[in-house]
Amino acid sequence: MAALRVRGLSVAGERTRRFFEELRRRxxxxxxxxxxxxxxxxxxxxxxxxxxxxxxxxxxxxxxxxxxxxxxxxxxxxxxxxxxxxxxxxTAELAESDAEDTGSPATTRPGYPPTIDAAVASVAVLPFDNLGPAGGHAVLANGIATEIHSTLNKMHRIRVAPRRSSFRLAAGDDTVEEIARALNVRYILSGSLMRDGDRIRVIAELDDAIEGSQIWSEKYERGLDHLLAVQAEIADAVVAAFGGERQRAEIQRAHMQPTKNLDAWSLVQKARHYILNYSRRSLDEAQSLLLQGIELDPDYAAAHAALGSVLAERILNGFSDAPQEDCERAIKAIQCARSLASHDAFVLKLSGMVWAICGDPIQSIHSLRASVELAPFDFGAWGYFGWPLVARGTAEDLEEVHKIIDRLLNIAAEHSGVPYWLLHKSAAHVCQDELQQAADIAGQALDKHGELSWIWIHHANVLGLMDQFEDAQASAGRAAQVNSAMTPAHYAARVRAMGGSAETISKRIDGLVAAGLLGVS
Known part of the structure; x- marks a missing residue:
């Protein structure tokens, strides 16, 4: 009875806290x-x-x-x-939720991604042209676009097209109208950067691709040490064009934790270029760059959060020689980031990813939920929910995975996270004993991106559960070709480390045992 009273008080306290947060938000x-x-x-x-x-x-x-x-x-x-x-x-509502967040496994429901028409504006940020020596200042040009993308992505009612997709399309011969159509956005932000010694000239423009008109354009001629201020001014101008007192307040919040050290900023931009390659060499290089950036500016929250995510990716992909120690380092990094920027959507998103990989699905869901409440159109953050929900593996969790991923696939089918979203959906089907659906969806994920070793080894487990042992062995072999560290033993160790019930873990690895790829533990 006392425990029930304490639980009731904690639920009431959480509801009261959320009510007062909503009062402040409005x-x-x-x-x-x-x-x-x-x-x-x-x-x-x-x-x-x-x-x-x-x-x-x-x-x-x-x-x-x-x-x-x-x-x-x-x-x-x-x-x-x-x-x-x-x-x-x-005033826009926060992301809908089936129940109040009381901290219990049954009630930490993340809600659902918003529909596209809920945004007041949709925009793609293209890489800025480097008008200096070939390759000489490309990091600065791409970095300023990346930073503007990250800032706009924290806005509550602005939908920003995925950075990788935007950059990829910009590298081709598509027109602004074709890029906007492919990314399903109305506005395109583009620009250029030229450096002359310690001076820079940045030109930015915002175009309405549907109307074929220019909304805004500005030229900034400053000293190099004002580059980060220019980036902030461009983001402010874009938000002002889209309007709203709330958006203006949010852009100020998004600028609360920048670095003032240009060298540290440049190192983090280089690191972000390497992170998404998922190879041992790229992640090692990213880690080295981030550590250098943190040494230059120990209060750079985004650098600490990115370091945590790199360490987690190293663990997930089998590149860590000491997974437990690296998990501790990753958690320490995100805790530092959150102490510096506790309400930063980017920091909260990466914190959720780290907690999931390091085996605390409850903490992961709490962090991700806080992130998407701040930035509901960050579809990458929504996709991360697949990790902790599948690991926890309750019937409600698995249904939640399907609802979130189905919504994401419907509204962001060109997002770079699609292969992993399909992986999570396939894993949920495995836990629900729906093996044919799991195999079909894993195959779709591999069709999207055939160089992700984690999906190949998952596919091998599904085929093993279906008694297709030769095909399972072939998929495991393909995983090893892509990444020699992605062995069945490593995969099983990481699945166990992510937490969850014995039944859920068993379903996620027993196919490897049946196919003779993994010993009975």
Whole structure:
């Protein structure tokens, strides 16, 4: 009984906390203070001026009564509506959820990705052209576009096309209109950078690809040490074009934890280029660059978060010689990042990924949920939910995986995360004993990206569960060709380390045992 009372208090406390967070998000306290101050001033003016005008005494009382009656109306309107440059709009709801987040496995439901039409604007950020020596300043040009993409991606109602897809299309011969159509966005942000000694010239422009018109363009000529300020100004200008008091407040929050060290920033941009290759050499190089960046600026939250994610990727792909020690280092890195930027969507997203790989699905879901509440159109963060939900493996979790992934595939089919989204959906089918569906979807994932060794070894497990032992051995062999460290033994060790019930773990590795690829543990 006492435990139930404590649990009830904790649930009530969590609901109260979330209610007050929602009040702050909708600016209700600010309006209440401004209204009270204005009411007091108006009452004082009425008390002084009305007698001088020989108005009846009851008119001052009327002013006071009207101010009191208007207060709840002002609060209700503030809760419901947001004022934007394009007019008054209803305030967007947070991501829907089936239940309150009380911390228990049954109720930490992440909700669902928002539909495309819920965004006030959709934009693709293309790599900026390097107008200097060939390759000489490409890191600066690409880095500024990457940083603007990351900043805009933290906005609550702005949908930003995936960076990798945008950069890939920009490298071809497609027109702005064709790129926008392929990425399903309306606006395109592009630009150029030229460096001349310690001076830079950055030109940025925002185009409406549907109307075929230019929305905004600006040229920035500054000293090199002002490059990061220029990046922030461009992001501010884009958000201002899309409008909304809320968006302007969010862009300020997104700028709260930048580095002022240009060298540290450049190192992190180089590291981000390497991270997504998933090879041992690339991840080693990324780790080295991030450590250098942190040494230059120990308070660079994004660098610590990225380091945590690199360490987790090394563990996942079998490149770590000491997985337990690297997990501890990864957790320490994300904890440092969160101490520096506790409400940064990027930091929370990578924290969720690290917790999932290092075996704490509850912490992972909490971090990812906080991330998508801040940035609901960060579809990469939504995709990360597959790791902890499949690991935890309850019936509700597995259904949640299907709902999230199905929504993602429907609204972001060209996202670079699609192969992993399909992996999570396939793994959920395995845990539900739906093996043919699991095999079909794993095959689709491999068709999308045939160089992801984790998906190949998962595919081998599915085939083993279906008694297709030769095909299972062939898939395991393909995994080894892609990545020699991705052995069945490593895969099984990582599945166990991610947590979950014995039954869930068994379903995820027993096919490898049946195919003779893994010994009975």
């Amino acid at each position: 600016k209700v306290p600010r309006v209440a203070v401004v209204y009270a101050a204005a009411g007091w001033v108006l009452t004082e003016v009425a008390s002084t001026v009305f007698p001088a005008l020989m108005l009846p005494g009851w008119t001052v009382t009327l002013v006071v009564i009207l101010m009191i009656l208007g207060f709840p109306l002002a609060i209700i309107l503030t809760w419901v509506f947001d004022i934007t440059p394009t007019g008054i709009e209803r």
